[in-house]
Amino acid sequence: MEEIRYKRQIQLNEVGEPGQKKIKNARVLVVGSGGLGCPILMYLTGAGIGKIGIMDPDIVTLSNLQRQILFTEKDIGKNKAICAQKHLKKMNSKIKLKAFPIKLTHENATKHFYEFDIIVDGTDNFYSRYLISDQCILQNKIMVYGAIQKFEGQISVFNYRNGPSYRCLFPTPPKVGEIPNCQDIGVLGVAPGIIGILQATEIIKVILDLDGILTGKLFVLDLLNHKNSILDFKKNQKEIDKIISQGKTIPIENNDCDINIEISLNQIHLKEEIVWIDVREIDELPRLTQLSPLKKPISINSLKKSRNKIIAFCQTGLRSKSFIKMIKDQGIRNCFSLKEGAEQLYNWVLKN
């Protein structure tokens, strides 16, 4: 059966039976199953990569469906990694698909990267990208990078056979707000699709040891006028040694993965006119009656009319974050998820 399933690629001299065996033995972790991650995951699954990890803490929202082609309307509100795993399983039940419905952190990266040989950057923020790059250096993993900006995209393969890393290319992380995200500037669905498929191509080439891998090379595409370039860049040993000598990843200051969504107690004043939302169940303690928060069910229309800052909270800051993502998607502005939990909020109110 396997022979029939993969017949079309086994026919290629570059693959053959030995190549298919390499594909079957490959272990690839895709961080982020959004615009880039979806097409990457679909082609890796189709090709028969033996073990695929899917990591994403986010939920599917309606505005994702325009480009995140693995998901359906029924997935809205559910975790992306879990949904992706479910759909991919239907495409190929013979491979190992492991879902990680969590955020990649400086604390958990070592443990999760350990199970894989190739780490794929399908994220949409610099904080995670530098983390993946550093961790790949420390654990000697290959990083397959892709990113987009409107109609343009970049692809490269880092840390391949002692080759350069992302920090060799961009040693200075961008400042907060320097580079806007797709959420803020818009993106055509096909753009991450094309870049993601090019990443998947590089992943398969790496597994098969083929020539022409984009190591020390940055492929830059412009989908509007098709003026594409391949730019060469060198390894910067100083950047790599910096990570190795510290023996750990170096967090960049620009934590842009949460910047527009989360707010901390030290960033707000009790005197501010704030619309508080308690997204917890009615029996969860402590109650924050002093703030007279809105409770579930919450009318989106009434939030649309609000001119004040909206802050949602829950027990740990997780459910409130999902809630804020959901209402942002429905056009609510000036809304944030409280980083701290209800207990800390309770103490903060007492103190103020």
Place this chain on the structure above:
Amino acid sequence: MEIKLRYYGQLQEATGKSEEIISKHFSTIGQLNDYLMKSYPKLENHNYKIAQNNIIESYNNPLIGNRIDLLPPFSGG
């Protein structure tokens, strides 16, 4: 010398163009960059790499190429 400049990503907004040709002489890539920063002050807020003839090089390198790319990192996924 005629230099063909190409701006990627956010730099297109900072300069207001995606390409241009200038006729000027610079001895290093850094000198060309100083000139561009003066012409487009908004470039100062950006972090980018410069490639000449498709090779990303340091600012100290002599400017010999006639094709220059200014490349910022991209974020989106």
